Amino acid sequence: MKILISGAGAAGLCAAIDLAQAGHTVEVVERANHLRVNGSPIDVRGAAIETARGMGILDAVSEHRITMTEQTMFVDRTGAPVAPLVTQEINDTPDDIELPREDLMNILRQALPGQVDLRFGESVATLADDGDQVAVTFASGREAAYDIVVGADGVHSAVRRLVFGPEREFTEHLGVYVAIGDAPGQATPGNRTTEVLNLPGRFAGVARYRDKALGIFEFRAEPIDYDYHDQAAQKRILTEAFAGVEDWKVPELIKTAQDDPELYFDAIAQIHLPTWHRGRVVLIGDAAHCATPMAGRGTSLALLGAWTLTEELGRHDDLEAAFSAYERRQRPHAEAAQEFARGGVDLVVPATWEAIEERNARLRAAQPL
Known part of the structure; x- marks a missing residue:
């Protein structure tokens, strides 16, 4: 399939790696003109460690491991x-493997298969899903059509806003x-x-x-x-x-x-949605289920979500079935992280x-x- 991923954060780049390795044609657009590397170091923990192994990045992640604090x-x-x-x-x-955010982002970028089209300074302006394809107009004025659009554009997701409604409806401050x-x-x-x-x-x-x-x-x-x-x-x-x-x-x-x-x-602030997909559009990472930095699990959820989505797309010919199976598997991890963050x-x-x-x-x- 021809797949558009909105957002080149951890969730977006992980999805690009997994989906391209699975044989899909992948384009990633990122509103910023560079990788977003600012912020504190991040953790790869629990089941996400095996996910990193399956992606082929675990050795690189481990090599950049740090002890954040004594x-x-x-x-x-x-x-x-x-x-x-x-x-x-x-x-x-x-x-728990802790590493600088900039190191992980560079690892993910270097792991992108060659056929992934990564475009900086570009963002989604409009989406129109006719049931067979999603027609996308970009902020640059460019137009294209895709089989699937993946919203991996964070807590302030433009894809979520365009497809599901205003951010305030799904945000818990x-x-x-x-x-x-x-x-x-x-x-x-x-x-x-x-x-x-x-x-x-x-x-x-x-x-x-x-x-x-x-x-x-x-x-x-x-x-x-x-x-x-x-x-x-x-x-x-x-x-x-x-x-x-x-x-x-x-x-x-x-x-x-x-x-x-x-x-x-x-x-x-956390994001709570009753469903993470609608038609040919699906959300992953913070766009779907932000747990907040208090949880310390955002990156691990991004790795798991991208991997799970790719697996389910490979198991089902029907998109609704694939997206629903992805949600069933991923939602318990997201809800546990959100609950942990509350304390x-x-x-x-x-x-x-x-x-x-x-x-x-x-x-x-x-x-x-």
Whole structure:
């Protein structure tokens, strides 16, 4: 079949690899003019490890493995340690390969079969499914028709909006926003300690790996009306959320976030859809079932979803049967990840000083003697 994939993130590139290896003609379009590599390191865990093996990328993934942190320490307003984070609080799977996001994206790009047509600076503008094909008009004005369109374009999926309706109808805001930016001034060779300062409803931290450091921020807020493509607006919102905070390294970290041209900023929000397919259009990854970064499972779900979709397309001549089988297999993984993420907000961004101290006391008590 001739298949269009919207989005060249982990889900889109994994789907391109799997579907092309299965013999399909694959085109991938990506709105950005480059691979999206900004953000914190990611995890390949659980069943996704065997999926990576089947894709032929496990050795490369393992070669780029990092130890993101030797210890995560919550600190007070002076930077003094107050409580270590217990690993069990954030990880329920012992088999876990962590690697920099940029490394994984480059691995996936290099693994693309030669016949995959990857186009940057291109995005879907309209879709028309007549039952036999999907006619697509692109933002560039180009027109083409496909047997299947795969929406792998993330939490703000254009394909989902065009086929299923407005994003707000399927979004559950968990009450938190997150920002991640490079913090080169915080990198020190050999230091893999992550430090986190909590203020009521706010979190500012430094995460270190290899010779890099990231400034990470989270803050509680009701849904904010802004253009998620407008980075100036994102930086303004972040700065306002931490206005007046002079504690620890916060002013310096906010400055580095302002200076980062690739700052990542978004709501911590989940996507819930009653079905992930309609006609000849199907959704995978965050477009279908975003669990939020709190889950730490987005990349693994992307690998699993792309592989499962490809398998079911190979098993069924009928698209409805193939898409339904894909959903039946993938949905339990997605729902488990979404449920796991729900406990992360109170752990990472306690709402009050009392809740912060209660969390810290619980973490101190959980440490082995």
